[in-house]
Amino acid sequence: MRFEALGRLAVTDDAGRPYGMGSLRQRQLLAVLLCRPGRSASNEMLLDALWGGRPPPSAWQNLRTYVYRVRQTIGRDRIRYAAPDYTLAVQPGEVDVDRFEEMAARGRRAWADGDAGAAAEQLAAALGCWRGEPYSGLDDGIDEPPAPVRIESTRLTELRLAVLEDRLAADLVLGRHHDLVPELTTLVEAHPLRERLRGQLMLALHRSGRTSEALSVFRTGRRMLVEELGIDPGPELCDIEREILAGSPAPEQVPVTAGGSASGAGESPAGTGIRPGGRAPGWWGQCQLPGDIIDFTGRRTELRALDELLRRPPDQSPTICVLHGMGGVGKTRLAVHAAHRHLHADRYPDGQLYVDLRGVTADQQPADPSDVLESFLRQLGVPGQLIPGDPGARSAMFRSHLVERRVLVLLDNAATEDQVLPLLPAGRYCAVLVTSRRNLSLEGAVSLHVDVFPEADAVEFLAVNAGGARVAAEPDAAAEIVRLCGHLPIAVALAAHRLRARPAWQLRDLLARMRNRHRILDELVAGSRAVQDVVDLSYRALSPAQQRVFRLLGAHPGTDATARSMAAAADLDARTAEDLLESLLDEHLLVQTTPDRYRMHDLVRAYARHLVDTREPGERRSVTLGRLLRYYRRTATLARQALDPHLHPVFEPPGDDGDATGTFHDRDDALRWFHAERAAMVAAIHAGADSGEDRVTWQLSAVLLSFFYLSKHWDDWLDTHRVGLLAAERVGDLAGQARLQMGLGVAYDDLGRFDDAVAHHETAAALFRRTSDRRGEAWNLNNLGVVYDNLGRFPEAADRYQAALELFRDLGDPKGQGLCLNNLGDVHRQQGRHDRAEDCLRRALDAQRGCADREAQRITFGTFGDLYRDLGRTAQAAAAYRDALEICVEFDDRWRADQLRRHLKALDAGENDASP
Structure with a gap:
């Protein structure tokens, strides 16, 4: 698990997949714990931080709910309680702040040891941990982030600047002054009163042979310090000025040894590798190269x-x-x-x-x-x-x-x-x-x-070409402009040209024009130069088959596609589609970040979409989208079945799906496919709703419930189910409405919005009864019981579980029976009815064994462990937890396996790890 605070607050697994952190208050709670010394905070401190000293009457209960929801996401043992403090438990290397500070410390130790090369490398790596403003995304536009977070953000921002100055110092020692001038120029314009940066810019300019500019930088800094602060420059800055005036340090580059330390010896002629005899007469020695780029940036x-x-x-x-x-x-x-x-x-x-x-x-x-x-x-x-x-x-x-x-x-x-x-x-x-x-x-x-610029280089390039002061005055707008340019140098250069040609414009004026997806290519034009012309040259050199796939990829609703999805969209076999996509990859019209996934640069996509709008008739576009949606529907249905073979179909398989494309070897294979295609399917659902493909839209939305329940992508879950529900309502499909109302209920229960969950489940119940869908009604009753269980309304939860159990019995559904019996047993456990709990759990296990539902057995074994732990029957609790752990290992369920190992460790230590 990774906790990322050097940018927008995020928690990811080891593969970089984000966990959905729920509401703003839940994210703020995590941030406060993450930024506190020892990562601990008392109840009172958390109440004060989350509500700014004005907690509502329900604050205590709300805080417990937030802790509960965060624990559900990152693991129960991750937030520990020892009155009166909550503590966030993290392992070494899991927090990007720690990694940043550790690498920065290594870089400074290397600097102290005289190894400038290693120092520069370590300090650059430390700065690479940053993704943006620290702890961003924690305000709602009205209230500020919690005070402890604001204090920590200020500390980290200042520390980052100090580390950046150290890295620049190392680069200067290594003789990289030519490369540093543009970067330092931008930094000094952004931080004009920071004397160390100004001194470094003076050194870089002087060593690049630009002594007069170096002295001008000093004079400008002295004037600003006197006018704004009423003080003179510090002794270090004055010393640099005196050394420049005295002719030291020398303007020429200081040679560097292989180990990275500065050397006083110049390069020997023998070391140059020049052939004895020198240059030949006549042409020899002439340069036919185009002129050098004076303001070359980045790379x-x-x-x-x-x-x-x-x-x-x-x-x-x-x-x-x-x-x-x-x-x-x-x-x-x-x-x-x-x-x-x-x-x-x-x-x-x-x-x-x-x-x-x-x-x-x-x-x-x-x-x-x-x-x-x-x-x-x-x-x-x-x-x-x-x-x-x-x-x-x-x-x-x-x-x-x-x-x-x-x-x-x-x-x-x-x-x-x-x-x-x-x-x-x-x-x-x-x-x-x-x-x-x-x-x-x-x-x-x-x-x-040669790839597009990293963001920092793209912003620097914009500053060099449009004016550093303008960019420094609107850093957020500058970052978004280069993002809309896809960090493509020619696009950034054309954006800068537009700004230079219109000195009255602010950056946000250009940004407003570029945000229009249909006009962005029109904005990136300067005289005879245009981004569109650059891409058009490559497109015109393609074969007709390549051009067609290029256009259809531009019409794909997602940001990337696979050979199989493009084969479906283009009505080709998978091998032909892959060959065509690979040929476009060879022409650098596509990018491939992982095997079998292809995407376009944003501006190339804008060009492709322009081609689709002008050269693909509307009817043909609809047919292509329909084929793609049906591909996702049938493949997602297969993947859902691979997740749990005991699940019944969400809808009757339509006759227009054709043969299934691809199979899934096991549950993990299906999960990988869902994760890879999630964003594309979300985009396809929206495109389907917009184009009138309502039936396949709601069906694809409903099929995704099983995946979203496992992955906790709550935003996508709610989004697709709302869109799908509207689509089902438009075609009057009550069965679809029932499924999607139930899915929304499960999502809101996961998010702790229990009133919303109850409302959606009640609506779903009425729809299931109207359509005589007894299986759907049973699952919905069970899920409603879970909501009441989470609310602590145990009698109501037990009533729903019992009603669902009776329906599952009538249907002869052992999977449903086993789940309801487990849930009933857990309710009885929480009410202290241990005998009834044990009886329900034994019957649940019998049902699950009867239908070989191993994953459900894992749940019941875990509940048995909780029951025996509550009763003090430690040996039986440990045996039950080990049985559950064995199944987790079998299914590669690492998160729950870790949770069970913690339970076992607590039992061995004689502790009860049931947290408040």
Whole structure:
């Protein structure tokens, strides 16, 4: 389990799947316990924190309810009570705050030991724990978060800045001043009175040869301190100014040893790897590269990888790197900038060649390699009459001219391997950078995937191009703008251009326009440049079959899809659909984060949806959506049956579902499918309701109840059931209404909204009676009994359980009988009727064994354990808990297995772990 507070408060399992934390008060309770010293708080402290010193009369009971609900979600033993304190029990490494502080401490120890490289790495890793403002999402727009949380948030925010300053200090020692200037510029604009950041910016500028700018930064800071605080800069900042004025520290980069420590020795000529004899006369030494990007931003990881590659000692073959990624991601900018860095370092003194191969260029065919070779040879000084006409001979001449030279070749915008291969030099001193929208397979080449910016780099890029002050003034709007741009560099650049062209606009003015999904591509235009044109070039190069699947994926209601779901939507077999999706992945029009799941970049999706709106008739779109909904309905039905083979169908299988697609090996296989497809099915339910597919919409919503009951995705549970209920009402399907009313009742009971739960169950009861659905009526009565049980209204709970039991007996349903008998037994236990409880539980176990319902037996064994524990019959309690634990292990139910192990541990220690 993971507790995440460095951003929006969240609790996840070890695989990163979030637990639904329920109401605002429940989240606030968890946050207060999480941020307190020792993670403990008294009753009085919690009441004061949750209600700001003004608790309502029901506050004590409400607090117990919140504790109960949070325990239900994260585990009963996670919140322990020892009067008068509640304590949140966590294990080492489970809280991101702890991990952040531990890594920061390791980084500072490395710094103290003189290892700047390790310090920078550890401090950067610590900062990587952050996802946003600490403990966010704990206010309701009216009241602030609890006071202890606000205090802790302030502490963490200040600590993060201090760790960030330490990381910047380490990077400066490592000679990364060129890369740090944009980041420090943005930080100083955001924190103008923070003197350490200002001093670091001065050092980075000075060491980058921008001394006058460094001194200007000092003067601006001094003026602000005097005007706003009435004080002069501190001695550390003044010392940096004096050292710059005195010419120290030196503007040149400080070389760094392999261990990461600064070295006073310069690089020896022998260490450069330059061929003895220096440069040749004539062309040699000329640079054909496009101009460098002065305000280049981000890409620190990629630049480090390219630097290491281009600096490595000569091998038997040239150094080759293929930079691949989607259109507009900045491959050319990165390659050109990396090439210039090594031009300045004089690593390729014999020259730099460049060509645009026009692999994806509007209204132009890809460049012919033979023509490129002729151009290269002429640039190398070969007279035209000596250049052979045969392409193979030209390639051989090109290789021979570069065999003993240190030349960097940049092949931009390549289409295929066949286009690139003739242009590769053979000399071991040469290096080749290739950019392409496809990951070209070239022997011996290093593949570097250029992805969209991380959010911080995207915001920095926006600040550099639109103005740091504007971005610093509206950080939330800036973050949302780059998010709507999908962090795609060309989109962020076009957004920045719009802001520069309209100085009267604030960021929120552009943001308001970009929030319109149908107009976002129209907003990202500047002159002849547009995001839409970048994607259109790739789309036009596709085959008709690829184009169709591309459009249909854009029409998919979810954010991602599988080969099977797309096969259903496109009416293809799964293998053909997978081949087409993989081919789109090769073209970087799709992204694959996990095997068999494909998604589009947000702006690529916007383009695809535009194509759907303009090129797919409405009738065809409806047919496609209908096929997709039916696929989800039939597959979810199979997955539900795999979760529990004893369950009866929610509805009669329709005749239009065709053959079942795929099977599930076991319960875990079905659960994995549900988790993977949850978001897509929620989106499909909404799309179905909007398009008039009401019957399949309510049926899919109802089928999901079993999964939601296990996974506790309460928001999706309520959302889909409400949408499904409206769909069932529109078609007048009383059976569907009954199922969905019952599902809402179960959800509200889970959330502790018991009055709402009772209302929905009562409505469902009337509908089940009207439709003569006795099985549905029985399950609904049992579920209503659970609500009354949770309310402590045990006689009413027992009445509902008994009525449900009689219906299940009439139906000959042993699963239902076993569940009701277990629930009756637990009610009797809680009322102190131990003999009656034991009798009910024995009969429950008999029924469950009779139908081989192993999972239900786990529940009853657990209830037996609770009963025997209450009676002080420790040996029998332990035996019952062990029987339940064995089944949990069998079903890989780790959460309940841990709970049972805690019960057993408490019994061994002679404790009663029944919490208040």
